[in-house]
Amino acid sequence: MKTRPFGRVIPIRDAIEIVESKIKPIDRREKIPIDLTVDRILARDIKAHFDVPPFNRSAMDGYAVIAEDTFGAGQFDPKVLRIKGSIHAGEVPGVRIDRGECVEVATGARMPKNSDAVVVVENTEGEKDTVKIFEPVHPKENVSNAGGDIKEGEVILKDGELLDPGKIGVLASLGIGEIEVYERPKVGILPTGDEVSAIGMPLEEGKVYDINSHTVSALVRSNGGRANLYEIVGDRFEDARRSIEKALENDIVLLSGGSSVGERDILIDVINEIGEILFHGVQIKPGMPTLFGMIEDKPIFGMPGYPTSCLIDAYVFLLPAVRKMARLPEKKYSKIKAKISKKITSTLGRRQFLTVKVRDGEAIPVFKESSTITSISNSDGFIEIDYSVNLIEKGEEVLVNLWQ
Amino acid sequence: MKTRPFGRVIPIRDAIEIVESKIKPIDRREKIPIDLTVDRILARDIKAHFDVPPFNRSAMDGYAVIAEDTFGAGQFDPKVLRIKGSIHAGEVPGVRIDRGECVEVATGARMPKNSDAVVVVENTEGEKDTVKIFEPVHPKENVSNAGGDIKEGEVILKDGELLDPGKIGVLASLGIGEIEVYERPKVGILPTGDEVSAIGMPLEEGKVYDINSHTVSALVRSNGGRANLYEIVGDRFEDARRSIEKALENDIVLLSGGSSVGERDILIDVINEIGEILFHGVQIKPGMPTLFGMIEDKPIFGMPGYPTSCLIDAYVFLLPAVRKMARLPEKKYSKIKAKISKKITSTLGRRQFLTVKVRDGEAIPVFKESSTITSISNSDGFIEIDYSVNLIEKGEEVLVNLWQ
Numbered sequence: 001m002k003t004r005p006f007g008r009v010i011p012i013r014d015a016i017e018i019v020e021s022k023i024k025p026i027d028r029r030e031k032i033p034i035d036l037t038v039d040r041i042l043a044r045d046i047k048a049h050f051d052v053p054p055f056n057r058s059a060m061d062g063y064a065v066i067a068e069d070t071f072g073a074g075q076f077d078p079k080v081l082r083i084k085g086s087i088h089a090g091e092v093p094g095v096r097i098d099r100g101e102c103v104e105v106a107t108g109a110r111m112p113k114n115s116d117a118v119v120v121v122e123n124t125e126g127e128k129d130t131v132k133i134f135e136p137v138h139p140k141e142n143v144s145n146a147g148g149d150i151k152e153g154e155v156i157l158k159d160g161e162l163l164d165p166g167k168i169g170v171l172a173s174l175g176i177g178e179i180e181v182y183e184r185p186k187v188g189i190l191p192t193g194d195e196v197s198a199i200g201m202p203l204e205e206g207k208v209y210d211i212n213s214h215t216v217s218a219l220v221r222s223n224g225g226r227a228n229l230y231e232i233v234g235d236r237f238e239d240a241r242r243s244i245e246k247a248l249e250n251d252i253v254l255l256s257g258g259s260s261v262g263e264r265d266i267l268i269d270v271i272n273e274i275g276e277i278l279f280h281g282v283q284i285k286p287g288m289p290t291l292f293g294m295i296e297d298k299p300i301f302g303m304p305g306y307p308t309s310c311l312i313d314a315y316v317f318l319l320p321a322v323r324k325m326a327r328l329p330e331k332k333y334s335k336i337k338a339k340i341s342k343k344i345t346s347t348l349g350r351r352q353f354l355t356v357k358v359r360d361g362e363a364i365p366v367f368k369e370s371s372t373i374t375s376i377s378n379s380d381g382f383i384e385i386d387y388s389v390n391l392i393e394k395g396e397e398v399l400v401n402l403w404q
Numbered sequence: 405m406k407t408r409p410f411g412r413v414i415p416i417r418d419a420i421e422i423v424e425s426k427i428k429p430i431d432r433r434e435k436i437p438i439d440l441t442v443d444r445i446l447a448r449d450i451k452a453h454f455d456v457p458p459f460n461r462s463a464m465d466g467y468a469v470i471a472e473d474t475f476g477a478g479q480f481d482p483k484v485l486r487i488k489g490s491i492h493a494g495e496v497p498g499v500r501i502d503r504g505e506c507v508e509v510a511t512g513a514r515m516p517k518n519s520d521a522v523v524v525v526e527n528t529e530g531e532k533d534t535v536k537i538f539e540p541v542h543p544k545e546n547v548s549n550a551g552g553d554i555k556e557g558e559v560i561l562k563d564g565e566l567l568d569p570g571k572i573g574v575l576a577s578l579g580i581g582e583i584e585v586y587e588r589p590k591v592g593i594l595p596t597g598d599e600v601s602a603i604g605m606p607l608e609e610g611k612v613y614d615i616n617s618h619t620v621s622a623l624v625r626s627n628g629g630r631a632n633l634y635e636i637v638g639d640r641f642e643d644a645r646r647s648i649e650k651a652l653e654n655d656i657v658l659l660s661g662g663s664s665v666g667e668r669d670i671l672i673d674v675i676n677e678i679g680e681i682l683f684h685g686v687q688i689k690p691g692m693p694t695l696f697g698m699i700e701d702k703p704i705f706g707m708p709g710y711p712t713s714c715l716i717d718a719y720v721f722l723l724p725a726v727r728k729m730a731r732l733p734e735k736k737y738s739k740i741k742a743k744i745s746k747k748i749t750s751t752l753g754r755r756q757f758l759t760v761k762v763r764d765g766e767a768i769p770v771f772k773e774s775s776t777i778t779s780i781s782n783s784d785g786f787i788e789i790d791y792s793v794n795l796i797e798k799g800e801e802v803l804v805n806l807w808q
Contacts, residue, residue: 034603034618035618035621035622035625035631035633036625037622038622038625038626039626050607052612052776052777053612053775054607054612055610057612059773059775088598088599089597089598089599090597090598090599090600090608090610090611091598091610092609092610093610107709108597108599108612108709108775109599110610144773144775144776148772148773148775148776149772149773149775149776149777149778150776150777150778156778156781157781162808163622164622164626164807164808165619165620165622165623165626165715165718166619166715166777166780166781166783166807167781168618168619168622169615169616169618169619169711169715169777169780169781170777170778170781171603171618172603172613172614172615172617172618172619172777173612173613173615173711173777174613175601175603175604175605175606175607175613176603176604177603177604178604193493193494193512194492194493194494194495195493195494195512195513196494197579199438199575199576199579199580199581200579200580200581200582201579202579203454203458203579204494205496206459206494206495206496206497206514207494208456208457208458208461208512208577209576209577209578209579210576211573211576211577212573213576214438214439214572214573214575214576215569215570215572215573215576216569217439218439218441218442218567218568218569218572219569221439221440221442222442222443222568222569227439229439305511305512307573307577311569311570311573314569329808332738334736368552368553369463369548369552369553371457371463371548371552371553372456372548372552372553372554373456373553373554373570373573373574373576373577374553374554374560374574376569376570376573377560377561377570377571377573377574379570403568403570404566404568404733
């Protein structure tokens with residue numbers, strides 16, 4: 001059994017920088033209904049093609065008046081105006097008013113010509129054809145002006161903005177039903193290793209189910225990417241090359257397993273032949289044998305096969321890459337302080353990601369082995385133990401990054 | 405124009421309590437592929453039906469040995485073992501070893517019978533049929549035991565757990581391809597008001613586009629719910645009743661507009677006839693004329709028609725209701741401290757939600773009018789001004805709840 005040593009095992013920040021330098025935001029656009037654009041990135045400026053609201057409208061139920069007619073009105077000295085008609089919301093007013101006249105208006109109704117203010121109904125006493133006004137209004141009072149929300153010609157949303165309910169409301173206010181957003185980056189996920197068996201079928205003797213395709217695809221999907229799952233890669237050079245070349249239809253390719261030393265590490269040979277390996281080996285625990293390279297303009301990750309190594313690795317390297325391609329802001333973990341429940345030793349020179357659960361202010365390590373999925377699934381989050389730290393005493397305060 | 409006064413305008417915490425008391429988590433389940441279950445809620449306990457891993461396997465590349473054979477091995481005094489064969493990952497070992505023997509194993513390979521430890525390849529020097537062992541191992545060293553991750557019979561995930569990449573990994577480790585999750589609550593959204601015009605079509609004279617259906621549906625979708633949009637509700641009693649009755653096919657019904665006083669507030673009459681109004685009017689700004697009731701066992705919200713009032717209202721009342729029905733944890737807003745950029749006055753006795761943008765540590769109010777969508781779309785978040793506060797001085801520190 002030949003073994004192939006790692007190249008230079010590089011610090012995690014160097015590895016992150018190398019990945020970062022190779023990841024470009026996706027430029028492809030797609031047009032989708034605005035109701036499906038939450039957490040998507042707008043792919044063009046939105047310039048208002050009309051005023052919102054498109055006309056002066058009443059902001060209250062009441063009477064549209066010429067403000068001057070109400071000046072001096074008081075509780076015991078009302079002004080009396082002649083009611084010339086009424087306008088409901090959505091109607092096009094046919095009337096105009098002159099001095100001494102008013103029109104009943106509902107909230108949202110277009111203001112009749114010549115009116116410049118609204119007296120709210122609570123400050124009036126209507127009779128058959130006239131209404132008593134008990135309080136004066138100043139011009140523009142209780143009127144929403146045309147363009148008061150958005151002015152025609154204004155660039156109201158910009159290319160690159162993250163869409164949320166409020167901004168989707170702006171699109172709706174302009175009547176826009178479908179809009180261009182950036183496409184989500186596609187991540188092709190290829191499990192490798194003869195010990196891996198596809199889920200949903202009986203488990204073959206001597207094998208374990210493929211976990212990584214599903215943890216990684218879940219991570220990709222919840223960070224603005226699309227995940228394409230491929231069949232388990234064969235262990236012959238030509239098969240592996242064919243699988244990898246096929247997966248280049250994605251924006252990122254991720255191999256899980258097969259990046260460790262060992263005679264069947266033909267994936268390294270394949271990448272070296274059709275592309276370039278930029279690093280192989282990172283000062284991180286778990287996840288040391290992480291590989292990153294480029295095949296033409298496509299980044300390719302090789303993650304360890306062990307489920308917790310692979311998923312921690314994916315959180316550290318793949319997640320920021322996917323979010324950058326998707327133009328999403330950096331992920332911010334909720335953080336809480338807790339006291340570590342027992343003494344922890346770490347390896348100098350490697351940054352350790354230690355999974356913990358948090359109970360009553362205590363951070364309880366749940367990490368068993370990199371090979372176990374429960375090392376991560378039983379945790380509420382993780383703590384980072386830096387290069388220079390090899391010991392955390394029981395009871396020391398640590399900062400936990402929560403998954404949720 | 406007749407006006408109908410509000411009933412008792414109740415404090416916001418009473419309103420939230422009333423809503424909370426009427427909202428029950430959804431019991432309906434659906435079975436979906438595990439790759440689509442991120443942020444969904446598991447709807448049954450998961451009991452392992454076999455050990456994970458299903459067999460003892462090597463945790464490293466190296467040689468499977470009987471540990472005792474390596475005791476006393478050293479750099480200058482290696483133990484020499486006879487190589488009896490090799491086992492790759494995924495293979496079923498045909499060999500067993502006896503004292504003095506070993507088998508080459510790859511990481512993940514099933515351990516040969518009688519072996520109890522693995523010497524990592526770095527601590528060996530292989531020759532043709534023998535290998536030199538330079539370091540001793542203790543029994544179980546570098547071996548992942550059967551059931552070491554998950555034990556057969558163990559309840560490894562529980563009904564009600566929020567699924568994330570790690571927990572999805574547990575499902576995969578058990579070979580589960582599809583799983584039961586709770587259905588997402590369905591929210592039927594009905595715009596009302598003759599002034600409202602559907603998006604995607606030319607705007608009719610005197611009308612404005614329907615904003616609320618789209619802001620609210622975006623909010624629902626990003627909080628674990630399904631949004632069903634209905635046509636604009638007509639303003640005749642029978643039409644309104646038919647529309648509302650149709651929308652009862654959802655778990656929650658939301659009307660936007662039409663909850664304010666005014667002669668066309670027939671929605672109130674409809675709800676009173678076929679259901680019950682539990683409150684109408686809340687000490688909140690914007691959003692005072694909020695209505696909540698029950699029609700049979702279905703909660704119904706009446707939100708103000710003004711876009712910012714409606715959306716703030718939806719954040720305050722609808723969002724917690726949808727999340728509770730969906731069994732999701734309460735939404736936690738990221739919060740930052742900032743200094744308010746100008747003096748703010750508020751109304752005593754109402755809790756105000758003031759939208760702000762944050763620039764260089766300053767919270768700059770962007771609220772214009774409740775009728776404008778830009779009051780919310782231009783904001784980064786909001787500050788809450790309590791009942792008892794009627795003034796915030798310029799430069800005072802405030803806590804901003806960020807939308808993102």
